[in-house]
Amino acid sequence: MLGAGVTVAVVGSPVRTSALGLRAHQVFEVLEVDTAVAVGSGSVAVLATPRLLGWCEAVTLAALEPALRPGWTSVGVRVELDHLAPSAVGARVTVEAVVTAADDRRVEFDLTATDSGGTVVGRSRITRVVVEVERFMNRVGFHS
Numbered sequence: 084m085l086g087a088g089v090t091v092a093v094v095g096s097p098v099r100t101s102a103l104g105l106r107a108h109q110v111f112e113v114l115e116v117d118t119a120v121a122v123g124s125g126s127v128a129v130l131a132t133p134r135l136l137g138w139c140e141a142v143t144l145a146a147l148e149p150a151l152r153p154g155w156t157s158v159g160v161r162v163e164l165d166h167l168a169p170s171a172v173g174a175r176v177t178v179e180a181v182v183t184a185a186d187d188r189r190v191e192f193d194l195t196a197t198d199s200g201g202t203v204v205g206r207s208r209i210t211r212v213v214v215e216v217e218r219f220m221n222r223v224g225f226h227s
Contacts, residue, residue: 097152097155097215102147102185102190103182103183103184104182105147106180106182107142107145107146107179107180108142108179108180109138109141109142109145109177109178110175110178111138111175111176111177111178112173112175112176113130113170113171113172113173113176114172115128117130117134117172119131119132122134128171128172129169130171130174132166135164135166135178135196135204136162136164136207138178138196139178139180139196140162141178142179142194143157143159143180143192143194143211144157144211145180146180146181146182146192147182147211151213154215154216155213155216156213156214156216156219157212157213157214158212158214158219159209159210159211160210160211160212161208161210162207162208162209163208163209164205164206164207165205165206165207166205167203167204167205168198168203168204168205170198170204174198174199175198176196176197176198176204177197178196179194179195179196179197180192180194181193181194187213188212188213189210189211189212189213190210190211191208192208192210192211193208194207195207
């Protein structure tokens with residue numbers, strides 16, 4: 084949500100087409116570096132929840148990025164994640180995302196992560212907001 088007195092002038096939508104229904108999927112292999120032990124989020128050598136979250140975010144980005152106008156990207160602003168089953172090193176996890184709601188710059192995704200045996204490893208809902216890259220980076224003090 085924008086603060087009081089902040090206005091954003093957008094000429095046309097930053098999204099080239101309706102985002103509703105856009106989807107993407109990626110297959111990831113659980114490596115030692117992806118485990119809870121390696122990332123410091125637990126004491127067992129299975130897929131770490133933070134890594135699963137990172138994979139989910141990557142897939143939402145992949146689903147939306149091709150539909151954005153040049154100079155625009157999206158940033159994650161809200162996440163719900165249920166990590167439902169462990170995945171051992173060597174397991175392959177497919178993360179699928181679909182856009183379930185889109186309101187100009189705000190885009191919501193539902194995600195499902197499944198292993199090669201069909202077990203649901205996780206479910207997530209992620210909200211991203213479309214931003215103009217240059218304006219966004221200037222707000223955080225980055226000047227190219």
